[in-house]
Amino acid sequence: MDSTRNSLTGYGSSMMFAKMGKGNIKYALFLNMKSPELNMNDMGYQREADHISELFWIQYRILEPVAMFRSFYFNVNQWEVHDFNETRLTTGANYGIGLQLKNYWHVNFGTSFNLERLSKTALFGGPYLKIPHNVNNWVSISSDSRKKFRISFGGSSNSVGSEKTNYYNTWMNLRYKPHEMIDLSLNPSISFNNNNLQYVSQESFNSEHVYIMGHLDQTTLRMSFRANISLTPNLSIQYWGQPFISAGKYDAFKRITDPRANKYSDRFHEFRNNEINYNSDDEAYAIDHNADGTVDYNIDKPDFNIMDFISNLVIRWEYTPGSAVYLVWTQNRSGDDGKGTFNFSDNTSDLFNISPYNVFLIKATYRFSLN
Numbered sequence: 001m002d003s004t005r006n007s008l009t010g011y012g013s014s015m016m017f018a019k020m021g022k023g024n025i026k027y028a029l030f031l032n033m034k035s036p037e038l039n040m041n042d043m044g045y046q047r048e049a050d051h052i053s054e055l056f057w058i059q060y061r062i063l064e065p066v067a068m069f070r071s072f073y074f075n076v077n078q079w080e081v082h083d084f085n086e087t088r089l090t091t092g093a094n095y096g097i098g099l100q101l102k103n104y105w106h107v108n109f110g111t112s113f114n115l116e117r118l119s120k121t122a123l124f125g126g127p128y129l130k131i132p133h134n135v136n137n138w139v140s141i142s143s144d145s146r147k148k149f150r151i152s153f154g155g156s157s158n159s160v161g162s163e164k165t166n167y168y169n170t171w172m173n174l175r176y177k178p179h180e181m182i183d184l185s186l187n188p189s190i191s192f193n194n195n196n197l198q199y200v201s202q203e204s205f206n207s208e209h210v211y212i213m214g215h216l217d218q219t220t221l222r223m224s225f226r227a228n229i230s231l232t233p234n235l236s237i238q239y240w241g242q243p244f245i246s247a248g249k250y251d252a253f254k255r256i257t258d259p260r261a262n263k264y265s266d267r268f269h270e271f272r273n274n275e276i277n278y279n280s281d282d283e284a285y286a287i288d289h290n291a292d293g294t295v296d297y298n299i300d301k302p303d304f305n306i307m308d309f310i311s312n313l314v315i316r317w318e319y320t321p322g323s324a325v326y327l328v329w330t331q332n333r334s335g336d337d338g339k340g341t342f343n344f345s346d347n348t349s350d351l352f353n354i355s356p357y358n359v360f361l362i363k364a365t366y367r368f369s370l371n
Contacts, residue, residue, distance in 0.1 A: 012038050
């Protein structure tokens with residue numbers, strides 16, 4: 001990194017070659033590249049640079065009823081990503097199947113697979129870290145969207161080819177429209193994340209960077225509720241609210257030793273009992289890097305509980321055509337602590353014991369006629 005630079009000059013490009021339109025088969029080839037010095041964050045959001053990616057997609061679909069299906073599609077994707085030093089970062093593939101049944105229900109499922117890959121972000125600005133291969137499965141089922149009551153549900157699982165690393169998620173969408181003027185929906189979801197190589201902090205020992213990782217056991221619960229009610233053609237009420245709770249506890253702390261080692265266990269050293277000690281008074285771990293009996297650095301206890309609640313209520317009255325008054329109430333509650341344990345009852349109680357931040361707003365518009 002050159003700290004004297006005050007500007008960056010980079011380039012990027014995207015290309016697509018595709019066959020769409022009529023027929024049962026569609027396919028496309030996507031090519032994308034962003035040079036290492038490309039930075040467009042002043043204009044928007046750029047997630048990363050320094051990559052050259054290729055994606056090939058092909059789909060076979062049937063839009064006419066066949067047997068018990070109204071329609072059917074089958075997708076296959078293949079991708080590969082390199083950096084500008086020609087280092088392969090990832091290679092993967094997946095398939096996806098979508099079905100619409102005769103009763104208008106939908107079923108979608110698929111599996112993706114990534115070979116062993118190199119992560120740019122796992123060490124937060126550090127060197128590439130080799131990540132084991134992973135397999136991701138997903139499924140979703142949804143009922144007839146023409147009905148007053150609709151339900152969708154599904155889930156996904158991601159298993160990484162290493163001990164203690166996996167991710168599971170399940171979700172549901174309930175929508176009820178008893179009248180054309182009332183639309184209600186509820187969307188709960190819960191996820192479980194176990195990551196054996198979760199970044200904790202960066203320390204220094206003998207003038208060298210030390211990347212501390214740990215095993216993270218995390219549970220996240222979120223639920224959103226939405227209501228759209230039209231009392232009259234000119235008066236409507238809209239509400240949206242979402243509580244969010246996430247708790248994570250760390251153990252099995254380790255330091256990265258050889259981030260690109262072929263053998264998984266050679267990429268890190270897990271601290272032994274005589275190398276790490278927790279001080280409850282300081283809520284920090286004292287680490288003896290070289291096991292000589294002297295503390296070399298400390299890391300704060302990274303366990304967390306995050307609690308948020310966001311809600312918006314909007315009442316709109318169109319008192320004359322083209323002119324309206326809006327009454328808005330926004331409430332936010334946000335808090336965190338270092339317990340690290342997920343307990344629905346306790347976490348929910350803690351969330352709604354947080355002092356709210358309320359915003360009340362009145363907005364009025366008036367339409368002038370120039371005729």
